[in-house]
Amino acid sequence: MLRYVIRRILMLIGIVFIISIGSFFLIHLLPGNITAVIEGPGASPANQAKLFKLLGLNRPVYEQYFVWINNILHGNLGTSFISQSSVAGTIGNALPIDLEIMILSQILAFATAIPMAMRSARKPDGIVDRIFSAGSFTMLSVPPFIIVVLLVLFVTYKMGIPHTGPSSYVSLRSDWVGNLESMALPAVTLALGSFVVYFRVLRSDLIATLQEEFITMARSKGISQRRIMWRHAFRPSSVALLGAAGVNIGGLLAGGFVVEYLLNIPGLGYTLIAAINTDDYLLVQGIVLVVSVGVVLINFIFDFIINIVDPRISRE
């Protein structure tokens, strides 16, 4: 067991390392003259050249990379030229927002998917199941950005709650009710997508588990259906659910960005896109790195949890 953990951690470090290289070169290999942007329009070539040298951009790429990595290991992700604020700080401000959206959306998703999947699994192909399954399959085909647009349409049009305009985000600290209000749309949008995945996975796994002999035996003991579902069927099926959750959450981090951007919520996604639009390459680099590492970390944690729940999996 310990060997397994150590092996995975080493892999983790290796992957993170490679990702850092990837993020760095991705940005640096792209066209775009950073000095022109910083100096602004009408900057003279001479000034640009000076700035170029100042920023160390004339040094070979791999040297720049090592400088960057070195800084990171000292906790310094650099200071953005565009915004003049520390990259780490910007990220630090934006990250908790993403986390909150994620947590809220996942709670919503699980809280709806689990009971509904159980209901469906109990009577497969029954009316309830057909509706749920057809509904969730349809939802699969509706990308998050459309969900956002339609939800906004519904909310503003039908319910008359204005929701356009600049940042409508309210931080948790200042007003938690307002915070939940502003988080509601993004959380629901992401929850819908996650719900679909969780529902389908759990339903099909539960149906398979319910056909096992030990379920019949449990029935024969005179135990209630609810107890059988939760205590006997859910446990083995939760493995599949966890697996799906790991993959899904990993993707959410990246995919939820668009939703943020659309709803003017200043999370990492919003920040990233704004950074791209302003050619703030240092910030982009930092965000790409943080997000990639985050995704890898999440996958790692989930693998770990799955392993604890069902040790049979670690023997690959």
Add this chain to the structure above:
Amino acid sequence: MSDVNEKLLVVSDLSTTFATAGGPLPAVANVSFDLNRNETVGIVGESGSGKTVLSRTIMGLQPRTNVTVTGSVLLNGNEMVGAPESFKRGLWGTEVAMVFQDPMTSLNPVMRIGKQIDETLRVRLGMSKPDAKARAIELLELVGIPSPKQRYDAFPGQLSGGMRQRVVIAIALACSPKLLMADEPTTGLDVTIQAQILNLLDELKERLHMSVVLVTHDLGVVATRTSRIIVMYAGRIVEIGSTRDVFTNHRMPYTRALLESSPKVSNASHTRLITIPGRPPNLLKLTEGCSFAPRCAYATDQCHQDRPELRPADQPGHSFACWNPLPVTRGELAS
């Protein structure tokens, strides 16, 4: 007929039909028999004879969808057919319990065995946690598991096949049911262990005053442990009577074929195993007439055209379904 209330189990004209993609499948058809208290009855037949479906239907454990059950099953006066699940649940464990065939799949692999026994006690008898645990350990001891206190925390995967089956028996007996359905309880276990488990069952049923329905394809198993035997073929009863009658005075050729085809220790070594020619019928495409006729050495035209009903034989309680039965013999095939 004796008072119905005296009998523990009365099965009348029971039929179980599955709705499959290929059409209706009559797994069990028109089965009737009864069982007294403290009696052990054996149900024998090949795979596909419907014996397992029968045992599950009697208990009410058949799947809930795409299955039709007609007829009546009176368990201690309680009608099981058509009863809602909640009603049946009230009887499961306390009135009737089942021992399943494969302990590896019938025990929850990720739950400790102690807990699996506890569950029954706490849910059905309302015992407290410590009481349930104590009783569970008692039960483990009762079924012959050494060091029950330690084994209490074991997972099924950590036990041997025989041990697991003992656990299954312990679970079944936990609430002292009056009827135990044992569905091929020893198939798949080592031969030496088989005897142990069967002996354990014998012992327990004496001590706890239980009736047992023993379902198996192995005649050796039922020879000495049952008072009556039901022979099934293609979902129907083809012969029923006391164990002695079925072994020595059987009339239905299938019964004889079954008896002859089981290997006997008394045979000389390298004796050819007699097999029954042909294969059991496809239940989806049953023909008219007796289901065994295509394979029967004594089949007549009538056998192929009309299906025989159960007719009483000379001995009381003994009936068979055959147009062309074997002649009455005296002690030809001693068990």
Add this chain to the structure above:
Amino acid sequence: MSDIVTTFELEELSLVEKPEKKKPLGPLFWICVFWIVLNIVGAIFANVLPLQNPLYQDYAAINAGPSLHHLFGTDDIGRDIFSRIVFGSRVSITVGFGSMLIGFGIGSPLGMLAAYRRGRFDAIVTTFMYILLAFPAIIATIAVLSFWTPRSVFKIIIVIGLASVPLVYRVIRTATLSIATKDYVVAAKVQGATDRRILMKELLPNIAPIGISFLLIGVATVIALEGTLAFLGLSVVVPTPSWGNMINESRTVLQQNPWLAIFPSLALCLFLLGLNFIGDRLRSHFDVTEVKL
């Protein structure tokens, strides 16, 4: 007609010949096929169809609702929504199928080869691919596309196509692995069919169904991705219609003109639904081991 008979009961009744027929595709399947084909045909022949000019701005009819003249109404600068949707389907469909062509064109042969050959080739390529997979593709796509101007459908196809290679590789490799270890393949090998081409005759036909179903689902995903990119302003440039573009444009006039949001959304979702449904049905049709659920 499904049967939830427990596995044990099926074994007991195993003497009954289980119907060998595959699960029927169903009428809904063919309706979806028809719908997809209709869209594709529409996209190809958009020029010759009797549609309004998608670029013509009719200032007399801004934000008009559906009418005989403008089947789906007009957008905020008077362009006919219906024809823009049909023309817009070109972008989505080309991007969808184009990038999947690249992804599968590169990913499948690599995946099959790696799974079949195993050994060093497999180890190196797979590790490489898995590392690429760890990198969130969407972010890379966004980053690359935002810097690689001026934008064009061609560039989008290349970027998304390349980004999808690792995933295709993994799926095809896994599928090939599970088939390559099956007995009949091993048997063929032992019989001396050392010619790799012959084995491609064994492997390929078995992988094709899974591959095609995954391809279709991939197309759906890419089309959704294009929509997302459009929202970030990273898809095709504005006068050219694309479904994502139109939905994006609708955001500013949401209250005055909900049609601009609804119709392209419907077009997109229905197309995706069709693709997903076909892909899913194909998968369950060919997966004989799956108990019908």
